[in-house]
Amino acid sequence: MTAPALELVDITAGYGGGVVLNGLNLTLAAGSVTALLGRNGAGKTTLCRICAGLLSPTRGTVRISGTALNDRASHTFARHGVGLVPQGREVFGRLSVEENLRLGAIGKNMTADLVAAYRWFPSLEVLRNRAAGSLSGGEQQMLAIARTLMGAPRLLVLDEPSEGLAPVVTRVLAARLREIAAEAGLTVLLVEQDLELIQALASTCCFLADGGIAETVPVASIGMDFDLVRRHLAL
Amino acid sequence: MAATLLDAVSAVLVLVLVALGLAVVFGMMRVINMAHGELVMSGAFTVVWLQGWHVPFWGCVIAAAVVVGFFGWMIEWVLVRHTRDRPLDTILATWGLSLVLKQAIVLLFGPGSHSVPLPLDAMVGLGALNYPAYRLVVMAIAAVVIAGTYLFLRCTNRGLATRAVMARPATAELLGFNTDRTYSATFAAGAALAGLAGALVAPLVSVDPQMGLGYLVPAFLAILVGGAGALGGVLAGGSAVGASTSLLGALWSPVTVQIVVFGLAVVVIRLRPQGLMRE
Numbered sequence: 260m261t262a263p264a265l266e267l268v269d270i271t272a273g274y275g276g277g278v279v280l281n282g283l284n285l286t287l288a289a290g291s292v293t294a295l296l297g298r299n300g301a302g303k304t305t306l307c308r309i310c311a312g313l314l315s316p317t318r319g320t321v322r323i324s325g326t327a328l329n330d331r332a333s334h335t336f337a338r339h340g341v342g343l344v345p346q347g348r349e350v351f352g353r354l355s356v357e358e359n360l361r362l363g364a365i366g367k368n369m370t371a372d373l374v375a376a377y378r379w380f381p382s383l384e385v386l387r388n389r390a391a392g393s394l395s396g397g398e399q400q401m402l403a404i405a406r407t408l409m410g411a412p413r414l415l416v417l418d419e420p421s422e423g424l425a426p427v428v429t430r431v432l433a434a435r436l437r438e439i440a441a442e443a444g445l446t447v448l449l450v451e452q453d454l455e456l457i458q459a460l461a462s463t464c465c466f467l468a469d470g471g472i473a474e475t476v477p478v479a480s481i482g483m484d485f486d487l488v489r490r491h492l493a494l
Numbered sequence: 495m496a497a498t499l500l501d502a503v504s505a506v507l508v509l510v511l512v513a514l515g516l517a518v519v520f521g522m523m524r525v526i527n528m529a530h531g532e533l534v535m536s537g538a539f540t541v542v543w544l545q546g547w548h549v550p551f552w553g554c555v556i557a558a559a560v561v562v563g564f565f566g567w568m569i570e571w572v573l574v575r576h577t578r579d580r581p582l583d584t585i586l587a588t589w590g591l592s593l594v595l596k597q598a599i600v601l602l603f604g605p606g607s608h609s610v611p612l613p614l615d616a617m618v619g620l621g622a623l624n625y626p627a628y629r630l631v632v633m634a635i636a637a638v639v640i641a642g643t644y645l646f647l648r649c650t651n652r653g654l655a656t657r658a659v660m661a662r663p664a665t666a667e668l669l670g671f672n673t674d675r676t677y678s679a680t681f682a683a684g685a686a687l688a689g690l691a692g693a694l695v696a697p698l699v700s701v702d703p704q705m706g707l708g709y710l711v712p713a714f715l716a717i718l719v720g721g722a723g724a725l726g727g728v729l730a731g732g733s734a735v736g737a738s739t740s741l742l743g744a745l746w747s748p749v750t751v752q753i754v755v756f757g758l759a760v761v762v763i764r765l766r767p768q769g770l771m772r773e
Contacts, residue, residue: 332667332672334667334670334673337667337668342668343668345668349665352661358654362654362666365655365670
């Protein structure tokens with residue numbers, strides 16, 4: 260039996276003594292696409308940071324494909340197949356688009372497959388020699404995602420990928436991500452506020468509240484249940 | 495006149511070589527290494543020590559770069575790694591280390607100065623000018639090392655990774671780069687460059703425990719004037735500081751030159767706070 264791509268067991272974490280996540284449990288089956296919704300400050304980014312090893316939980320276990328990686332450095336998580344596209348994109352602004360993409364593969368000692376990256380996001384090929392810092396928000400988001408995919412992750416964590424993007428760009432992004440996830444058999448954890456993007460990509464949705472997963476529902480049910488969304492997001 | 499110009503080029507290349515190690519460490523790790531001058535001194539004393547064992551000069555130069563590079567790796571591991579996020583603590587720690595190194599050299603070699611014989615005492619004819627062959631060799635080695643550093647950073651995957659860690663360490667970690675290992679390698683490389691510079695200048699200067707300061711101050715000045723973080727900045731700053739010091743030295747006393755060069759540096763920094771080569 261295939262081990263879950265991600266297991267968070269009884270996770271407690273926070274900053275400077277303050278607790279953000281308290282006894283959280285979350286399991287993502289390999290190949291699943293799960294959305295995570297929650298109010299501002301609920302701990303969504305904290306959870307992403309734990310998944311990528313940028314923050315160590317004060318209690319609990321983080322397992323990636325069955326391997327416990329508590330207290331390991333972030334690069335170890337990357338080498339175990341975790342790819343985080345952080346909030347705010349964090350592209351290397353002074354490096355070219357192609358250099359950014361190559362970086363995604365070097366860390367894993369793999370040969371950079373730029374052809375695949377340009378097939379996923381054709382607009383990046385046109386911009387290959389441009390400084391990443393000069394790209395638009397949408398182009399930077401595509402670059403950040405393509406750069407992460409260059410490392411051939413098994414678990415892709417997307418922290419608010421639609422933030423600051425026009426709806427039309429978000430729709431293009433959703434279409435690309437859907438194709439890539441299906442083609443590469445990726446497990447995806449999508450942290451997002453945009454319900455349209457969630458409905459386009461995810462099959463399951465978890466609501467984060469009070470430091471834990473309050474409810475898990477099929478994404479198909481969200482569109483009809485406004486009370487559910489209102490209850491968890493305080494809309 | 496031609497000899498003065500060649501002396502200026504020589505001064506620039508040696509200064510850039512010294513400043514390069516400092517700039518790589520500062521640009522990448524944001525660590526102000528106050529012991530960098532003492533690493534230059536350690537390179538020179540490595541040559542003094544090994545020559546006592548009759549090791550050929552060029553063997554001493556290679557050994558100095560390796561020994562001081564290893565020493566730099568240990569400094570990063572034992573000292574800098576634990577204070578890296580606290581710039582003031584790092585300055586104090588490396589300043590303390592510079593004092594320890596100076597006193598260790600005094601204990602081992604005494605407070606006096608030492609001389610290293612020139613490995614090449616021939617003169618090379620350049621048209622009407624005869625110029626010391628060793629100075630030309632030092633200039634060539636410095637130019638090759640500077641160009642090699644540039645090519646490493648620009649044209650290799652490891653250099654690209656180094657620039658990425660320099661720009662965004664947390665993001666580089668997310669991509670699988672072990673930033674601690676990169677920092678160690680960077681600090682060791684910066685120290686090796688300092689050791690190499692110290693070994694190369696050893697036959698040209700008086701080797702004594704206080705010599706480090708004479709390299710640290712102009713190297714910092716070169717980085718401030720040129721701008722930290724970019725190799726072009728080190729070249730520009732090293733050229734400005736090294737050439738002006740050397741050329742004005744042919745006209746005025748060393749004290750006057752220092753005052754004028756510091757004054758010019760203050761003007762440049764006032765007008766371009768991020769340095770000549772800000773991006």
